[in-house]
Amino acid sequence: MNSKRPKAAWALGAVIVVGLVAAAGYAWQPAIAPLARAPIPEANLTLVMHGAQVAELGDCMQCHTARNGKPYAGGLPLATPFGTIYSTNITPDVKTGIGGWSREAFARAMRKGVSRDGHLLYPAFPYPHFTRMSDEDIDALYAYLMARTPVDAPARVNELSFPLNFRPLVAGWNLLFLDQGPLPQPAQPQSDAWLRGRYLVEGAGHCAACHTPMNALGAEKSSQPYAGGLVDGWDVPPLDALTSARKPWTEEQLVSYLRTGIASEHSASAGPMLPVTHHLSRVPESDIRAIASYLMSLQPPVAARPAAQAERAPAPPDAQVLAAGAAIFNASCAGCHGAAAPMRTLGQRPALEWGSTLNSDRSRNAIQMVLRGNPWNGSSAAHYMPPFADVLTDRQIADVLSYVRFTYAQRPAWSDLPASVAAIRKENSQ
Ligand code: HEC
Ligand code: HEC
Ligand code: HEC
Numbered sequence: 001m002n003s004k005r006p007k008a009a010w011a012l013g014a015v016i017v018v019g020l021v022a023a024a025g026y027a028w029q030p031a032i033a034p035l036a037r038a039p040i041p042e043a044n045l046t047l048v049m050h051g052a053q054v055a056e057l058g059d060c061m062q063c064h065t066a067r068n069g070k071p072y073a074g075g076l077p078l079a080t081p082f083g084t085i086y087s088t089n090i091t092p093d094v095k096t097g098i099g100g101w102s103r104e105a106f107a108r109a110m111r112k113g114v115s116r117d118g119h120l121l122y123p124a125f126p127y128p129h130f131t132r133m134s135d136e137d138i139d140a141l142y143a144y145l146m147a148r149t150p151v152d153a154p155a156r157v158n159e160l161s162f163p164l165n166f167r168p169l170v171a172g173w174n175l176l177f178l179d180q181g182p183l184p185q186p187a188q189p190q191s192d193a194w195l196r197g198r199y200l201v202e203g204a205g206h207c208a209a210c211h212t213p214m215n216a217l218g219a220e221k222s223s224q225p226y227a228g229g230l231v232d233g234w235d236v237p238p239l240d241a242l243t244s245a246r247k248p249w250t251e252e253q254l255v256s257y258l259r260t261g262i263a264s265e266h267s268a269s270a271g272p273m274l275p276v277t278h279h280l281s282r283v284p285e286s287d288i289r290a291i292a293s294y295l296m297s298l299q300p301p302v303a304a305r306p307a308a309q310a311e312r313a314p315a316p317p318d319a320q321v322l323a324a325g326a327a328i329f330n331a332s333c334a335g336c337h338g339a340a341a342p343m344r345t346l347g348q349r350p351a352l353e354w355g356s357t358l359n360s361d362r363s364r365n366a367i368q369m370v371l372r373g374n375p376w377n378g379s380s381a382a383h384y385m386p387p388f389a390d391v392l393t394d395r396q397i398a399d400v401l402s403y404v405r406f407t408y409a410q411r412p413a414w415s416d417l418p419a420s421v422a423a424i425r426k427e428n429s430q
Contacts, residue, residue, distance in 0.1 A: 051144025325403025
C-alpha cells in the first residue's frame with residue numbers, strides 16, 4: 001500500500017497494463033447523477049451507530065483525515081511507489097465531498113472503485129477488500145457518513161508521474177487483481193465465529209493490505225497471504241506465523257492485543273498498527289473474538305510448525321559496544337524498560353524480551369521504535385515512548401540496540417546496525 005518500491009518495475013508494469021486496457025476497452029464507467037443533497041438519514045440511530053463501527057473497522061477516518069485536519073475531510077498524503085495520492089473528502093458536503101452521492105454511487109465506489117462521476121479510483125483506497133462488504137454494512141456506513149458534519153475541502157491534486165497519473169489504467173489493474181463481490185463459500189464447513197472473522201479480516205478490516213507482501217504492480221501477492229509486508233517504513237509481521245513466535249500467541253492474547261494494543265506476553269502495537277488497535281477498541285468484543293479465531297485458523301497445523309529455536313546464547317557483541325549500549329540504556333531507557341522500573345508494569349506493558357520487534361531477523365522496527373517512539377495519544381500512557389531521533393546519534397542507537405538485542409532477546413546480533421540506522425533515519429526525513 002504505502003511502501004516505496006522501485007519505479008522501473010512500475011513503468012514496465014504500466015506498459016503491460018496499457019496493453020491490457022486497450023484490449024479490454026472497459027475503462028469507461030458512467031456517471032451516476034448527483035442528488036441535490038443525499039437524504040439525511042432520519043434519526044435512524046441504530047443504523048448510524050452500526051455504521052460507526054464499520055468505519056472503525058475500516059480505518060476510514062485514519063486515511064481520510066489530514067494531520068490536524070477536520071474528520072473525514074480528506075487530504076492525507078499516501079506515499080505509494082508511483083507517487084503521492086491524497087485521500088478525498090468523504091464528508092456530506094455537496095460541492096467538495098460526497099453529499100450529492102446516492103447510496104448506489106457510494107456502493108459502486110466501495111465495491112468497484114469507481115467515483116460518482118465515473119472516474120476510476122486508485123487501489124490505495126482499499127476497495128479490493130471493501131468489495132466484500134454486505135449490503136447492510138454498506139447501508140450503515142452510508143448512513144453514518146451522511147450524518148457527519150459537511151466540510152468544504154476540495155480534493156488535492158495527486159503527485160503522480162506519467163503514465164500512472166492516467167486513471168483509466170486502473171481498469172487494467174482491476175482486471176488483473178480485483179475479485180469483486182462477497183467472499184466465496186469456504187471449502188469446508190466452518191463455525192459462525194470463523195465466518196464472521198473471515199468477513200471482518202478480509203473485508204472492512206483489510207488486514208492483508210498491510211500484512212501481505214505486494215507485487216511490482218502494488219497488488220497483494222495472492223500466493224503469500226499474510227506473509228508480512230512493509231508499510232510507511234515499518235516491517236509488518238506475518239500473521240501466519242503467530243504460533244511460531246518465541247512464545248506462541250494464544251487466541252486470548254490476540255484478543256487482548258487487538259482490543260487494547262497490548263499483549264502482556266508479546267508486545268504493544270506501534271507504528272501503523274497503533275491506530276488500527278485504537279479503532280478496534282471501539283468494535284464489539286464478539287467481533288474481535290471472531291477475528292482472533294479466524295487468525296488462529298491461518299496458523300500452520302502443529303506438525304508443520306518449525307521446531308522452537310533452541311535457546312542458545314549467541315556470541316556477545318564487542319565489549320566496547322556492549323558497555324556503551326548498557327550506559328545509554330541505563331540513562332535513557334531503563335526508567336521505562338528496566339526490570340525494576342515501576343513504569344514497566346504500567347498497563348501490563350510487556351517486557352522487551354518477548355515482542356516481535358527485538359526477536360525479528362530484521363532490525364527495522366527496533367530502529368523505527370527508537371527513532372520515532374510511540375506517539376502520545378492522550379488516552380493511554382502505557383503506550384507512550386518518546387522519539388530519540390533528535391537525542392541519540394546513529395552510533396548510540398546502534399549500540400543501545402545491540403545491547404538490548406543481546407541482553408533481552410538473546411538472538412544473534414543484527415548485522416550492520418549503524419548503517420541501517422543511518423539509512424532508516426534518511427528514509428524518515430524524505
Ligand atoms: C489506506 C487508506 C484508506 C482507507 C483505510 C480508506 N480510504 Fe477511502 N480513499 C482513500 C484514497 C487515497 C482515496 C482517493 C483515491 C483516488 O483519488 O483515486 C479514497 C477514496 C474514497 C472514496 C471515493 C471518494 C471520491 O470522491 O471519489 C470513498 C467513497 C471512500 N474512499 C470511502 C472510504 C470509506 C467508507 C472507508 C472506510 C470503510 C475508507 N474510504 C477507507 C484511502 C483510504
Ligand atoms: C496500516 C497497516 C496495517 C493494518 C491495516 C493492519 N496491520 Fe497489523 N500490524 C501492522 C504493523 C506495522 C505491525 C507491527 C507493529 C509493531 O511492531 O508494534 C502490525 C502488527 C500486528 C500484530 C502483532 C504481530 C506480532 O507478531 O507482533 C497483529 C496480531 C496484527 N498486526 C493483526 C492485525 C489485524 C487482525 C489487522 C486487521 C484488523 C491488522 N493487523 C491490520 C500494520 C497493519
Ligand atoms: C517513557 C517510557 C519509555 C522510554 C524512556 C523508552 N521506552 Fe521503549 N517503549 C516504551 C513503550 C510504552 C513501548 C511500547 C510498549 C512495549 O512494547 O513495552 C516501548 C517499546 C519499545 C520497543 C519495542 C518492544 C516490542 O517488542 O514491541 C523497543 C525495542 C524499545 N522500546 C526500546 C527502547 C530503547 C532502546 C529506549 C532508550 C533509548 C527506550 N525504549 C526508551 C516506553 C519507553
